[in-house]
Amino acid sequence: MTTAIDVRNLTRRFGSFTAVESISFDVRQGEVFGFLGANGAGKTTAIKMLIGLLAPTSGQARVAGFDVSTNADDVRRHIGYMSQRFSLYEDLTVRENITLYGGIYGLTDSEIRDRGDALIGTLQLGRSSDERVESLPLGWKQKLAFSVAMLHEPAVVFLDEPTGGVDPITRRQFWEMIYTVAERGTTVFVTTHYLDEAEYCDRISIMVDGRIAAMGAPAEVKQRFGAATLDEVFLGLVRPAGVQTPQSA
Amino acid sequence: MTDHAVASSRAPLEVRGVSRRFEDTVALSDVSFAVNAGELFGLVGPDGAGKTTLFRILTTLLVPDSGTATVLGLDVVRDLWAIRSRVGYMPGRFSLYPDLSVEENLSFFASVFGTSIDEGRAIIAPIYDQIEPFKDRRAGALSGGMKQKLALCCALVHRPEILFLDEPTTGVDAVSRREFWDLLGALKKSGLPILVSTAYMDEATRCDRVGLIQRGRILAVDAPAAIAARYPNPLLAVHANERHKLIQSLRDYQHAKSVYPFGDEVHYSDARTARAMDDIVAELRTYLAGSGFTDVRVKPISAGVEDAFMELMGQPEAAVKAAA
Numbered sequence: 001m002t003t004a005i006d007v008r009n010l011t012r013r014f015g016s017f018t019a020v021e022s023i024s025f026d027v028r029q030g031e032v033f034g035f036l037g038a039n040g041a042g043k044t045t046a047i048k049m050l051i052g053l054l055a056p057t058s059g060q061a062r063v064a065g066f067d068v069s070t071n072a073d074d075v076r077r078h079i080g081y082m083s084q085r086f087s088l089y090e091d092l093t094v095r096e097n098i099t100l101y102g103g104i105y106g107l108t109d110s111e112i113r114d115r116g117d118a119l120i121g122t123l124q125l126g127r128s129s130d131e132r133v134e135s136l137p138l139g140w141k142q143k144l145a146f147s148v149a150m151l152h153e154p155a156v157v158f159l160d161e162p163t164g165g166v167d168p169i170t171r172r173q174f175w176e177m178i179y180t181v182a183e184r185g186t187t188v189f190v191t192t193h194y195l196d197e198a199e200y201c202d203r204i205s206i207m208v209d210g211r212i213a214a215m216g217a218p219a220e221v222k223q224r225f226g227a228a229t230l231d232e233v234f235l236g237l238v239r240p241a242g243v244q245t246p247q248s249a
Numbered sequence: 250m251t252d253h254a255v256a257s258s259r260a261p262l263e264v265r266g267v268s269r270r271f272e273d274t275v276a277l278s279d280v281s282f283a284v285n286a287g288e289l290f291g292l293v294g295p296d297g298a299g300k301t302t303l304f305r306i307l308t309t310l311l312v313p314d315s316g317t318a319t320v321l322g323l324d325v326v327r328d329l330w331a332i333r334s335r336v337g338y339m340p341g342r343f344s345l346y347p348d349l350s351v352e353e354n355l356s357f358f359a360s361v362f363g364t365s366i367d368e369g370r371a372i373i374a375p376i377y378d379q380i381e382p383f384k385d386r387r388a389g390a391l392s393g394g395m396k397q398k399l400a401l402c403c404a405l406v407h408r409p410e411i412l413f414l415d416e417p418t419t420g421v422d423a424v425s426r427r428e429f430w431d432l433l434g435a436l437k438k439s440g441l442p443i444l445v446s447t448a449y450m451d452e453a454t455r456c457d458r459v460g461l462i463q464r465g466r467i468l469a470v471d472a473p474a475a476i477a478a479r480y481p482n483p484l485l486a487v488h489a490n491e492r493h494k495l496i497q498s499l500r501d502y503q504h505a506k507s508v509y510p511f512g513d514e515v516h517y518s519d520a521r522t523a524r525a526m527d528d529i530v531a532e533l534r535t536y537l538a539g540s541g542f543t544d545v546r547v548k549p550i551s552a553g554v555e556d557a558f559m560e561l562m563g564q565p566e567a568a569v570k571a572a573a
Binding site for chain 1 (some may be wrong): 260294296297298299313392393394419420422423424425426427448449450463492493496499509511512513555558559
């Protein structure tokens with residue numbers, strides 16, 4: 001069993017505020033790992049450290065075998081990343097986006113052409129390959145962005161709320177794409193606000209106030225908290241009894 | 250002013266046959282529904298369904314190509330100035346002044362409508378009480394949940410007669426979403442009619458009635474339970490040891506109509522509407538056991554709004570727009 005992501009006591013402070021407080025976990029190769037938490041719990045800060053965009057204050061993390069503090073460039077070359085907010089260039093066509101990202105990832109022209117053809121074929125985007133990305137429906141943009149993030153066959157792919165606002169059928173198709181890349185050995189690190197999607201992960205962690213408050217397979221986590229659904233677990237961790245806000249009481 | 254006399258007997262919001270295009274894109278196609286007095290009405294559909302276009306028409310910021318709509322009995326095209334002062338609108342994007350403080354934003358919105366925070370106090374109190382401790386903080390420095398509450402206060406401070414909320418819970422975590430809906434429930438008790446849009450199917454059950462919308466068309470309008478009850482096929486929740494394989498095997502089953510993962514289960518709908526449920530359950534168990542699955546659980550279930558939405562939308566959106 002190969003470890004794709006290895007996080008030890010990872011911490012990040014901003015002034016006196018500790019955004020991420022000594023989190024530790026590992027994710028094995030080919031695993032689908034759901035990284036959950038409330039808004040402001042520290043998820044984004046943690047992801048920025050894992051993709052080599054933000055230096056940790058203390059602790060270590062290795063992603064795809066590279067240390068995020070000392071080998072951030074190597075980390076970035078061996079991962080894929082997509083989010084709902086930033087994915088593709090809207091003004092470029094489908095094919096132009098593939099060529100652009102292929103170049104950024106250092107693929108050869110023939111690799112870009114072959115993998116681009118394969119990607120367009122798999123997504124059945126043949127008729128749209130010369131359309132500007134902005135003309136595609138959101139669900140298709142997201143499927144395309146995921147495929148582009150996989151162009152260089154990264155060891156680990158980070159998906160930050162990839163399905164927000166996507167229709168319920170396309171959302172499920174997106175998860176089938178996730179399963180497919182995971183079965184081929186790519187490690188998938190995904191955040192979502194849909195707790196039904198958290199059930200699709202091999203394991204999940206739930207962050208609360210900068211710390212990991214729960215981790216394990218969804219069934220284990222539910223069992224440990226004596227909850228029927230992950231929604232219940234989440235509610236219990238984020239709003240423990242006694243500190244409920246007035247409107248939730 | 251005769252309009253007002255007529256208005257009193259009307260639903261606070263009526264939309265009749267509204268269509269709107271942007272060049273070759275059909276944003277709204279023959280949309281009709283009404284929001285009744287005191288009703289919390291949800292417009293439920295994915296991004297790109299036309300929800301924001303409809304909100305912009307109903308708040309008089311955009312004119313429909315065809316069809317009519319009345320808000321508080323006033324026509325959205327002819328009576329735009331009269332409508333604007335009487336509705337509250339919270340747009341999907343955060344649209345407050347990030348460099349002004351919480352209190353300054355609220356004062357500004359109150360003054361635009363010729364009122365003051367004190368005059369609007371009664372209606373905003375349940376929400377404003379939670380953010381008042383931060384009234385001197387810059388709006389841009391608030392957390393997501395607090396920004397949302399401030400935006401709601403700004404939409405309410407002039408005591409509107411109807412409230413329009415465009416995707417207030419997008420990008421918001423599950424707990425904050427639940428709290429926001431609790432707030433809407435409290436507001437509804439004051440009798441304020443509310444039209445709220447969302448891409449989260451699970452939020453439909455918090456509404457009195459919903460309109461399901463996809464690609465500019467209304468798929469259904471009714472109470473959430475009534476929409477779910479019209480689901481046409483036998484529906485079963487299936488669980489087995491290997492979910493991804495289970496989905497594929499169920500799709501290969503000769504009587505499968507649709508197979509979708511739902512949390513830790515898979516929802517299977519059977520194409521045979523006349524077959525007895527007990528028989529379907531027994532046959533499916535036999536099929537799955539024969540396919541090598543263990544830990545198989547099969548149970549008949551009632552459809553939810555998300556099942557109904559997927560059934561009604563039929564096909565996911567195509568990548569290529571159909572030739573108009």
